[in-house]
Amino acid sequence: MKKVYDTIIIGGGPGGYTTALYASRAGLSTLVVEKMTVGGQLALTDTVENYPGFDEGIDGFTLGMKMQASAERFGAETMYAEVLSMDLENTPRKLNTTEGELYAHTVVIATGAYPRLLGVGGEEKFLGRGVHICAHCDGRFYKDRTVLVVGGGNSALEDALYLARLCERVILVHRRDAFRAERVLVDALQRQENVEVRYDSVLEEILGDEKMEGVRLRNVRDGGTSVLAPDGVFISVGREPATAFLPQELARDAHGYIIADETTRTSVDGVYAVGDVRTKPLRQIVTAVADGAVAVEYMKEYLTKNIF
Amino acid sequence: MSYIKVNATNFGEVEKSEKVVLLDFYADWCGPCRMVGPVIEEIAKEHPEILVGKVNVDEEQALASAFSVMSIPTLVIMKNGKIVRQVAGARPKAQILALLENA
Numbered sequence: 001m002k003k004v005y006d007t008i009i010i011g012g013g014p015g016g017y018t019t020a021l022y023a024s025r026a027g028l029s030t031l032v033v034e035k036m037t038v039g040g041q042l043a044l045t046d047t048v049e050n051y052p053g054f055d056e057g058i059d060g061f062t063l064g065m066k067m068q069a070s071a072e073r074f075g076a077e078t079m080y081a082e083v084l085s086m087d088l089e090n091t092p093r094k095l096n097t098t099e100g101e102l103y104a105h106t107v108v109i110a111t112g113a114y115p116r117l118l119g120v121g122g123e124e125k126f127l128g129r130g131v132h133i134c135a136h137c138d139g140r141f142y143k144d145r146t147v148l149v150v151g152g153g154n155s156a157l158e159d160a161l162y163l164a165r166l167c168e169r170v171i172l173v174h175r176r177d178a179f180r181a182e183r184v185l186v187d188a189l190q191r192q193e194n195v196e197v198r199y200d201s202v203l204e205e206i207l208g209d210e211k212m213e214g215v216r217l218r219n220v221r222d223g224g225t226s227v228l229a230p231d232g233v234f235i236s237v238g239r240e241p242a243t244a245f246l247p248q249e250l251a252r253d254a255h256g257y258i259i260a261d262e263t264t265r266t267s268v269d270g271v272y273a274v275g276d277v278r279t280k281p282l283r284q285i286v287t288a289v290a291d292g293a294v295a296v297e298y299m300k301e302y303l304t305k306n307i308f
Numbered sequence: 309m310s311y312i313k314v315n316a317t318n319f320g321e322v323e324k325s326e327k328v329v330l331l332d333f334y335a336d337w338c339g340p341c342r343m344v345g346p347v348i349e350e351i352a353k354e355h356p357e358i359l360v361g362k363v364n365v366d367e368e369q370a371l372a373s374a375f376s377v378m379s380i381p382t383l384v385i386m387k388n389g390k391i392v393r394q395v396a397g398a399r400p401k402a403q404i405l406a407l408l409e410n411a
Contacts (some may be wrong), residue, residue: 037343037401044339061342080347082400098402128379128396137338138379232378 002192004092005031006307007299008104010083011242012068013040014035014285015275016110018069018292026296028303030075031104033097035082039064040112041276042285046136051285061283086247088268105269105307106299109246109258113239113276113283116148122206123235130212131233135159142232144168148215150203151236152176157185159236164192170199171219171230206233235289241277253279264295270302311352314361315368327359328411329386330404333362333377335365340398341381347401348383351408358408385411 007023009016012034018025022268023030037043045060054063068078081099092103115133118125123131132138135149139162147167149160152174160172172189177199179186189195198217205216214229241256251267258273260266266273272295276289314322314331322329332348334341345362352360363378365372375384379396384408388391392411 011324036398039343043343046337046339061339080401082402098400128382129376132379134338134340134379137335137340137381140335141378223376 002101002103005029005102006303007031007102007106007108008033008093008095008102009108010095011040011109011110011112011275011277012038012078013064013110013112013275013288014042014067015277015288015292016040016108017064017067017071018109018289019110019272019274019295020076021067021074022293022296023075023299024071024076026300028299029298030071030077031102032071032078033081033083033095033102034077034078034279038078041114042090042297044134048285069216083244083245088247088249088271093270099207105303106149106272107166108251108295108299109243109266109271109273109277110275110288111242111277113241114144115235116238116240116294118203118235118237120205122208122212126206126212126233130208131206131235132236135162135234135236138232139163139166139234142167145231146171147232147234148203148228148230149172149234151238153183153236153238154181155238156236157181157189159234160195161185161192162189164195168194170195171228173201174199174204175202175220176200179282181237201302203233216231239276239283243277262294263298264291264297270299270306272299310328311349311360311362314363316370322359322361323389324392325359326388327357328408329359329384330362330408331361331375331384331386333363333365333372333375333380333382335380338380340411344383344393344398347404350401351404355408379398383407387411 006028009019009032012032020030020032040093042060042064047057049057081097085096087094095102146169148171164170199218200221204218207214218225243256255278260273262277264272274291274295276283382396387405
């Protein structure tokens, strides 16, 4: 007979494993399906300083592993597989994965978000060889050279500051005339002598035949274009939700985020969205873990009414 | 079988291997590398017919530049000493296995 889990959680980041922790502690049979390794975006974070309880900070990878261990302690299971499609309309819900079919009474979407690209010419072609999305990973290949960072939010400024310590020169390209990043980051950036900011500018194209040779920028105020020749380009223009594989009936907003309020309930009864993947004002580890706890509250209600 | 740590000294053997070779260029401080690392180790255990090697780019800079590695993790698939695929970025196990199958 096929096993039907009380809940299957898709995504093993902070939201996913907090849901798993609360669900397994509540005695629900719980499976987390993770396509790569646990932690999600958290695993990519060097040091986490805004998650309480760690007075000296903690590296994201370790925190992710601890969250997994916290949930598995109460019986939550983890499976490494990618969910390809789902049937949410029939019960139990069916998930088609790279490791076969899975069944559950409730489903939690905790797939998070991934870095957004600009969608300009040359970007895909030079991704990983001249164009990069992870400053912490690839910055060291540009030691003592000139790099260009695109973006104006917190992560763009963090990337620019990180690269400024490694590289000879950093050019930060921002499409507005002021930063929307936190004050502390903007101040730190202005103290860096080797960072030059190009305001009101957008990157229009990445140039080069065999090798990345430069970029074309356009000033959005006067329309003037200029060509620069940095050694490397780092794109840091925010994220987009990992929701492409989800079925139609799960309502999403114009940007692809799953429409769900603080209850984490979605347009489908018994299906919840936690963490960065849902519509919310602040995407942080603390807000993702809060979602996980709340989701289980409504999940228990649903299971009591419909299943148990 | 488990993976081998590839360095300048033993790279010659890797190149001469009759098996399909999967190389993972990584660094300890790189988040996506730590995500893909356990996946690579699992593939090494489950697929003895593949020679799996890990190259630490901090320790083996010459190898990294010989493969023009500018982004980590970078995965390289070799056959008979020649590169058949080279991809940058972490990816799920199923995708890596598909790359190996099509190599």
